[in-house]
Amino acid sequence: MAGFLLRRLVNYAVLVVLAASLSYLLAASALKPRANLEDRNPRPPAAVVDAELNRLNLNDRTPLAERYRVWAAGVLRGDFGRTLQGEPVNDELWRRLWVSVRLLTFGTVLGCVLGVLLGAYAAVRRDRPSDRIITAGSYLLLSTPIFVLAVLLQIGAQKVNDTTGLQVFEWVGETAPGSSEGTFGPLGGLGDRLRHLLLPTAAVALAQLALYSRYQRGMMLDVLNADFVRTARAKGLRHRDALLRHGLRTALIPMTTYFAYTFGLLLLGGMFLEEIFGWHGMGEWLVESIIRGDVNAVAAVNCCAAAAVLLAGLVSDVLYGVLDPRVRTSGTTWTARTGRS
Amino acid sequence: MNRPGRTLRGLAASRRVVIGASLLVLLFLLAFAGPYLAPWGWEDTDFTAFREPPSTRHWFGTTQSGRDVFALTLRGMQKSLVIGLLVAVLSTALAALVGMVAGYLGGWPDRLLMWGVDLLLVLPAFLVVAVLAPSLGGGWPLLVLLLAAFLWMITARVVRAMTISLREREYVLAARFGGASTPWIIRRHILPHLASLLIVDAGLNVSVAIMAESGLSYFGFGVQPPDISLGTLIADGHGTATAYPWLSGFAAGLLVLTVLAVNLLGDGLRDLLDPTLEKGTP
Numbered sequence: 001m002a003g004f005l006l007r008r009l010v011n012y013a014v015l016v017v018l019a020a021s022l023s024y025l026l027a028a029s030a031l032k033p034r035a036n037l038e039d040r041n042p043r044p045p046a047a048v049v050d051a052e053l054n055r056l057n058l059n060d061r062t063p064l065a066e067r068y069r070v071w072a073a074g075v076l077r078g079d080f081g082r083t084l085q086g087e088p089v090n091d092e093l094w095r096r097l098w099v100s101v102r103l104l105t106f107g108t109v110l111g112c113v114l115g116v117l118l119g120a121y122a123a124v125r126r127d128r129p130s131d132r133i134i135t136a137g138s139y140l141l142l143s144t145p146i147f148v149l150a151v152l153l154q155i156g157a158q159k160v161n162d163t164t165g166l167q168v169f170e171w172v173g174e175t176a177p178g179s180s181e182g183t184f185g186p187l188g189g190l191g192d193r194l195r196h197l198l199l200p201t202a203a204v205a206l207a208q209l210a211l212y213s214r215y216q217r218g219m220m221l222d223v224l225n226a227d228f229v230r231t232a233r234a235k236g237l238r239h240r241d242a243l244l245r246h247g248l249r250t251a252l253i254p255m256t257t258y259f260a261y262t263f264g265l266l267l268l269g270g271m272f273l274e275e276i277f278g279w280h281g282m283g284e285w286l287v288e289s290i291i292r293g294d295v296n297a298v299a300a301v302n303c304c305a306a307a308a309v310l311l312a313g314l315v316s317d318v319l320y321g322v323l324d325p326r327v328r329t330s331g332t333t334w335t336a337r338t339g340r341s
Numbered sequence: 342m343n344r345p346g347r348t349l350r351g352l353a354a355s356r357r358v359v360i361g362a363s364l365l366v367l368l369f370l371l372a373f374a375g376p377y378l379a380p381w382g383w384e385d386t387d388f389t390a391f392r393e394p395p396s397t398r399h400w401f402g403t404t405q406s407g408r409d410v411f412a413l414t415l416r417g418m419q420k421s422l423v424i425g426l427l428v429a430v431l432s433t434a435l436a437a438l439v440g441m442v443a444g445y446l447g448g449w450p451d452r453l454l455m456w457g458v459d460l461l462l463v464l465p466a467f468l469v470v471a472v473l474a475p476s477l478g479g480g481w482p483l484l485v486l487l488l489a490a491f492l493w494m495i496t497a498r499v500v501r502a503m504t505i506s507l508r509e510r511e512y513v514l515a516a517r518f519g520g521a522s523t524p525w526i527i528r529r530h531i532l533p534h535l536a537s538l539l540i541v542d543a544g545l546n547v548s549v550a551i552m553a554e555s556g557l558s559y560f561g562f563g564v565q566p567p568d569i570s571l572g573t574l575i576a577d578g579h580g581t582a583t584a585y586p587w588l589s590g591f592a593a594g595l596l597v598l599t600v601l602a603v604n605l606l607g608d609g610l611r612d613l614l615d616p617t618l619e620k621g622t623p
Contacts, residue, residue: 019463030472143601145552147559148593151579155586268467272556276579287560290471298472302465 008317012310016303021072023302024295028067031293033058036084056082058295071299080303081296083289089300092285097304099174100281104270106197107204114205115212116255120248122213123220134213141210146269150203150276157199170196172278200277207269208262215258219251226250253323260316264309354612361605368599372418381409383416383569395587402587404577413574414592420570421551422599424485428550431489433496433543437535440500441527445508455501458494466491470553471562481564484557488550496542500535507531537614544607548600555596571596 033056037049044052053059057070074081080089122134141149157169170176175193223229224247232242271283282301289297376383380398386408395402401410443454470487507513513530521529555572557563559579564570571592578589 015463018460019465022463023465023468026469026472030476032476139601139604140597143548143604144597145555145600147556147575147579148597151575151589151593268556271467272559275560286468287471290468290562298468302468305465306463 004321005314005318008314012314016306016310019306020075020299020303021068023306024071024299025064025068027290027295027298027302028058028071029064031290031295031298032060033084033293033295034060036293052086056084056086056296058084071296075303080300083297084292084294089296092297093282093300093304096280096282096285099279100270100274100283102174102197103200103273103277103279103281104204104266107201108208108266110201111205111208112212112259115209116216116252118209119213119216119218120220120243120251123217123224124243126221131217135217138210138213141206142214145272146203146207147272147276149206150199150273153199153203154276168195169199171199172196174279196277200273200279203273204266204269208266211262211265212255212258216251216255219254220247223247223251249323253320256316256319256323259319260309260313263312264305267305267308351613354609357605357609358613361602361607361609364598364602365606368418368595368602369422371595372415372422375415376412379409379412379415381412383409383412385409385412392585392588394585401591402585404588410587410591413569414571414595417569417571417574417592418595418599420481420564420568421554421572421596424481424488424554424564424570425547425551425599425603427485428488428492428554429543429546431485432492432546432550433539435489436493436496436542437500437532437539439493440497441504441531441535443497444501444504445523445527445531447505447508451501455498458497461491461494464491470557471560474557474562475565481568481570484554484563488553492546492549492553496539499538503535503538504531507534537610541607541611541614544603544610548603548607551596551600551603571599 034049034053037044037052050059050061054062057067057074059067071081078090080093083089083092118134118138122131125131144152154171157171160168170192174196175189176196224243226247228250229242229246232246233239237245267283270281271287273279274281274284275287282304285297286301288294289301386406392405393403395410401414403409404413439454439458443451470484470491474484474487507530510530513526516526516530551571554563554570555575558570558572559576561576564573566573574592575589575596578585578592581588
């Protein structure tokens with residue numbers, strides 16, 4: 001098992017390096033940081049612009065290979081360079097990374113668990129009204145882009161706020177200023193944070209739930225009529241136990257594959273949510289940086305995204321190995337299983 | 342599984358196909374015939390109605406600058422549908438071509454093509470499209486090419502795997518030893534076996550492409566003005582969606598309906614055409 005994981009780790013590390021380098025080269029050759037500096041008011045003299053670009057390693061007149069070398073040497077030391085404003089990218093990166101983690105964690109966990117349970121339930125109740133409702137609901141959710149879903153949630157929340165006359169829901173930012181100085185002190189601040197989390201979490205959870213319930217229903221249907229579940233029933237296990245202990249568990253194995261596969265989608269969805277709910281996370285930063293032409297920031301965000309996706313792949317491999325002992329010898333991975341490499 | 346259950350399920354699948362297909366036809370009719378019925382063109386400005394809610398005069402209301410939302414929405418929908426269809430056809434064709442050539446030829450062409458597939462899978466697709474689409478200035482046709490370039494890889498792998506197994510069939514071997522040329526064998530003996538897979542894949546790619554286009558346009562990286570799409574309409578209205586829902590609500594609704602119709606059609610077709618699916622659930 002350890003050897004297998006080590007092999008995967010090396011493979012993933014190579015892919016991360018490749019992905020990060022490619023995103024840097026792309027950003028450095030296509031984005032125009034010079035235009036951003038030149039457009040400042042009052043317009044700086046050309047020599048000043050050049051000096052500033054050189055200082056930030058963003059000068060498009062320096063050969064791309066040279067800029068890449070400087071950037072890569074920095075990254076190896078754990079330094080992603082500086083933003084266009086001259087601030088270190090690392091500080092901003094850490095701050096924003098935690099914002100994104102806070103935004104997505106609850107919704108992801110909730111969405112995965114509920115999706116798996118709903119999908120399994122729908123499979124057991126195949127072709128009955130409850131299955132129909134779950135299937136129709138997941139179809140509708142899958143067809144709704146997350147930016148439409150988020151706005152719908154906001155409209156609904158507005159209605160609730162209007163009818164109750166209370167600010168039950170909040171949907172701008174992470175927290176309201178001064179919320180910790182109310183009558184409840186820091187507890188009020190925490191409550192306020194949770195209130196701000198409600199809608200984004202619902203959006204993430206619904207989007208994930210739709211995906212996972214579709215997958216899980218399909219997996220579970222494959223397993224329900226399998227011989228080992230029938231055997232479990234035949235040896236006297238109750239229907240419920242046979243389904244839970246033998247059916248659900250086996251049907252969960254392929255789901256670990258989908259976890260890695262949908263993780264990239266999750267990060268992409270997070271970008272929309274940050275934009276819509278006004279959280280200053282990684283996705284918002286990426287969009288702003290692309291527009292501004294901030295090469296180092298763009299490269300850093302993409303580096304993190306690549307690392308996160310492949311980390312999810314590694315987690316998926318570990319889970320797969322834990323659930324399915326055969327993998328330790330055959331060495332199949334989520335990438336091979338989904339047809340990725 | 343007894344026969345009645347199977348046919349029932351087949352019936353459900355064909356019902357999905359029928360519902361999806363008819364919904365899609367209606368949406369296409371609306372997008373392309375609707376503008377002829379509307380009293381206002383998409384470029385017209387009504388200086389007597391600024392940000393009016395829907396009325397008999399303006400069916401979907403007007404924007405802040407007095408433009409008719411119905412006409413704008415249909416115009417955007419046309420673009421989204423065209424982009425979705427083109428991307429799907431292009432990416433599936435590319436997947437079929439690369440997958441079949443790599444699978445049939447094997448050896449170094451296979452290794453080279455699969456290396457290309459792997460490389461594209463590693464590339465950060467969002468970044469590439471977001472950076473290149475606005476800066477190259479090719480307008481929406483360029484966006485179609487870029488989106489298509491990132492949607493074909495996984496299908497190509499599936500096609501390759503199927504081609505490798507088809508390659509060893511007797512009739513393919515017979516054709517090969519009979520002196521048939523490689524393109525002919527691929528066209529006559531390999532492609533027909535992949536047709537159902539490719540049709541379904543193209544169908545599902547339409548919805549992926551429409552979603553991707555509107556998502557990119559939402560951030561301003563997709564369709565650029567003066568062109569409009571459902572994504573740009575939704576983005577324009579999003580800040581005011583709670584106060585003036587008609588500005589983007591109809592565009593959002595039509596987007597969801599379109600994707601839903603395509604998904605129903607694609608999934609239904611897959612269940613109808615794919616015999617292995619029934620094997621999995623005997």
